[in-house]
Amino acid sequence: MKTLWNHTERSRQALLTLAVLLVAWEACVRLLGIRDFLLPAPSKIIGQFLAQPGYLLRETLDTLLTTMYGFVLAVVLGVAAAIGIVYSRFLDRTLYSLLVALNAVPKVALAPLFVIWMGTGALPKVAIAMLIAIFPILIDCVLGLRSTDPDMLDMARVNKATRGRILWKIRFPNALPSLFAGMKVGVSFALVGTIVGEFVAGESGLGHVILVAQGSFDTSTVFVALALLCVLGVVLFKGIELAEERLLGWHASQRGVPAHAV
Amino acid sequence: MADFLSIDGLHKVYQSGRKPITALQDVNLGVARGEFVSIVGPSGCGKSTLMRCIAGLEPITSGRLALDGVPITEPPDNMGVVFQRDLLLEWRSILDNVLAAAEFHGLERARHASRARELLALFGLADFMDRYPRELSGGMRQRVSICRALLLDPQLLLMDEPFGALDPFTRDALNAELQRTWMATGKTVIFITHSITEAVYLGGRVVMMARGPGRIADILPIELERPRGLDVRETREFAAYVSRIKETFRELGAY
Numbered sequence: 228m229k230t231l232w233n234h235t236e237r238s239r240q241a242l243l244t245l246a247v248l249l250v251a252w253e254a255c256v257r258l259l260g261i262r263d264f265l266l267p268a269p270s271k272i273i274g275q276f277l278a279q280p281g282y283l284l285r286e287t288l289d290t291l292l293t294t295m296y297g298f299v300l301a302v303v304l305g306v307a308a309a310i311g312i313v314y315s316r317f318l319d320r321t322l323y324s325l326l327v328a329l330n331a332v333p334k335v336a337l338a339p340l341f342v343i344w345m346g347t348g349a350l351p352k353v354a355i356a357m358l359i360a361i362f363p364i365l366i367d368c369v370l371g372l373r374s375t376d377p378d379m380l381d382m383a384r385v386n387k388a389t390r391g392r393i394l395w396k397i398r399f400p401n402a403l404p405s406l407f408a409g410m411k412v413g414v415s416f417a418l419v420g421t422i423v424g425e426f427v428a429g430e431s432g433l434g435h436v437i438l439v440a441q442g443s444f445d446t447s448t449v450f451v452a453l454a455l456l457c458v459l460g461v462v463l464f465k466g467i468e469l470a471e472e473r474l475l476g477w478h479a480s481q482r483g484v485p486a487h488a489v
Numbered sequence: 490m491a492d493f494l495s496i497d498g499l500h501k502v503y504q505s506g507r508k509p510i511t512a513l514q515d516v517n518l519g520v521a522r523g524e525f526v527s528i529v530g531p532s533g534c535g536k537s538t539l540m541r542c543i544a545g546l547e548p549i550t551s552g553r554l555a556l557d558g559v560p561i562t563e564p565p566d567n568m569g570v571v572f573q574r575d576l577l578l579e580w581r582s583i584l585d586n587v588l589a590a591a592e593f594h595g596l597e598r599a600r601h602a603s604r605a606r607e608l609l610a611l612f613g614l615a616d617f618m619d620r621y622p623r624e625l626s627g628g629m630r631q632r633v634s635i636c637r638a639l640l641l642d643p644q645l646l647l648m649d650e651p652f653g654a655l656d657p658f659t660r661d662a663l664n665a666e667l668q669r670t671w672m673a674t675g676k677t678v679i680f681i682t683h684s685i686t687e688a689v690y691l692g693g694r695v696v697m698m699a700r701g702p703g704r705i706a707d708i709l710p711i712e713l714e715r716p717r718g719l720d721v722r723e724t725r726e727f728a729a730y731v732s733r734i735k736e737t738f739r740e741l742g743a744y
Contacts, residue, residue, distance in 0.1 A: 382576045385544050385564040386593035396592060400580045477579045477621055 253430055267447040272454065283436070287425070287455045290432040293349060294463065297356025298417040302410060304359045309368035310394065323369065330362045335423050342428045352424030352432070359420035360413040361444035367409025371402025404478045407471045414463045433459075491558065492519035493677055494543065494645065499552035501703075511702035512538045516552070518696065518705065522644070525678045527692030529685055529734070531743045535703020536681045540649045542658060543679065546569050561716075569638030571648040575630040577622040583609065583633055584618040590640040601640060608636040611685055612666065628659035639674075648680045652687070661719055664690055672716060689713075689730045690722060691694055697734060699741045707737050 228396045249269045255261070256268040263271060312323045337358065341351040376400050410434060425434025433452045440448035475481050500515035513535045520526050528536050541547040542554060545564035553562045556568070569590075577586050587605040588598050609618055610633040622630055631651055638646060652660045668691060671678055682688050688695045692711050699706040711730055713721055721727055 356690070376576075378572060378574060379576055379578075381541075381544075381546055382547060382570070382572060383593055385568065385570045386590050387564060387566065387595075388593035389595070392593055392595070396589065399577070475624065 229291050232466075235377070256483065264444045264446045267450055272447050272450045276454075277482070278450045282357050283451060283455060286431060286433050286436050286452075287459060290425065290434070291459055291463075293352045293424070293432060294356055294414075294417045294421045296349075296353045297420055298360050298410075298414050298463075300353065300357040301360035301364055301413055301417060302466035304357070305364035305409075305413075306368055306406070308361075309365050309372060312365075313372040313398075314390070314394075326362070326365065328368075334359050334420075338423050338427045341424070347428040347430055351428045352421055356417040357425040359423075360417035363412040364406070364409040367405045367412075368402055372398050373407030374405070404475055404480055407467065409473065411464060411467050411471075414467050415460060418456070418460055418463060493522040493524075493557060494520040495516075495553070495555050496543075496706035497553040499539075499542065499554055500550045500596045501535070501542060501547070502550045513542070514702040514704045516703075516705055518708075520679065521675060522677055523675045525680065525691060525693045526696060527688035527694070528679065528681045528696045528698060529683065529688040530698030530706075531700060531738070532683065533703070534700040535700040536698050537649055538703065539698075540679070540681055541645055544568065544647055548724050555629075565645070569641070569646050571631075571635050571638045571651040573650045573653055575622075575627075575634040577630055577633060578716070582619050582621060583614060583625070586633055587636045587640055588621065590637045594641065596641075604642075605636065605640055608639055609633070611670070612636055614703070628655050629664060631655065631663065632666075635670075638669075644677060646676050646678045648678065650681055650683065653683065660687070665719055667691065668716060685731055685734050686722060689727060689734070690717060690719075695730075695734060697737055699738075699743065706741055709734060 253268045253270060256266060267275070308318075308322065308326075311318045313319075334355070337352075338355050341354050345351040345354060379397055379401075380393065383397055390398070421432065422434040422437075426438060427431035429435035429438055433456055436452045437449050440446070440452065472481060496516055496518040499513055499516040500511070503510045503512055516539060518526075524654070530536050538547065542549050543556075543561065545561045545568075548562070550579060556565050559565070578589060581589065584602070587609060588601060591598055591601040606615075606618065609615060612635065614629060614636070616633060617629065620644055622633070625633070631654075635651070652663050655663065664687060667678075669678075671691075678691075680688070680691055687712055695709045695711060697706045697709070698704065709730065713726060713730075
């Protein structure tokens, strides 16, 4: 029991901070008499969620699925492209240079174009989520694949390893810490992309909920959607972190002493 | 009998910018099957370059370099290499690290598992097969890398300053273990080091290399009886070999 208490210390501290903030928020709204359509009190927001939980959870699930599709697609395409770039000088000069330049474009601005091309279904949303998420994944994966210790490659070469075996048995495992760093950024980006997609091509999802609620000055519902998005973002991020802990037990980042302790 | 490893008039020139740098000049060395040859010299004498050439990792500029009569143009099949660093794969268990040698060669793991276990047991690592490299000390890690190099039973074992990073106690223990393994298996070993004591203790011959440009300065046969206990290093004969090698290096201006 004692250990469980110790293990949850971080979460308890975070929850306590959150509770204090919510109480302060509630107090401010009530004492200063702020009107609901400007800033609803937390109690009002929770009430709004409890009034229509089915609808809101359905839309949350919709956003989650779109984000996941976009993210998984970004990982698959990003890793494949990274391997191509690392192994082909031609792809490095063309695709990689181009992608780095394209990365500087605010990709959100491309969203309307996707709607023109793909209509208003799930497709443009997944595409936008994928497009935004793929950059950190691809760039970090390229970096990871390239930063293989040259001595390690010599060791593989004297053992007659083919390029394929070097890729799967040395380069790829070696790139995993870096790939995970990219995926953690990427999964949050995918959620951003999904919401942007729902704003411009909205028929469903939390982005659509926000848009509809805004139209009727239903600020409480906007806040409910934001809270759900917040939860969604944390869950996605934690999911990647959990997978990382599982797969990268061997890596220093998973065992190191935190900087604030030294 | 023809030499197992033969090096004739080997030159190695690096093109660094516009100025060519001669790393190895006219190196001639024949190594018989089953021989233990130590190569000793100061940093920059080209001993690591020579090892990389023999390992087939570096193309030679001119001369002849052959293993068992076959010119070395790529890493030879019947060769194991132990590097300065242990180069273990952190994400694999100790047993899997040893078996990596088979996997890289595209051989079946299952066929080599029992041999891997035997080797690890021989080097005192029987209880550590399922551990991960990070859980082992530097000496144990280098033992694992020796096991990996020996897994496919190569005829030639190249060792490039393998014990350079270890403390003197561990180093002594590994020197003795290596001599025992060599005597038991009869492999041909080329052992590169910057420790004169280590070179004399292990070598049947000590090749002294000099720098600017890298070349062989002298070759000294070591006629100490085997097996050599670690205390052989306290004998007068041993001291005579060491001082002779030091004398050579002093004349070359390495001190």
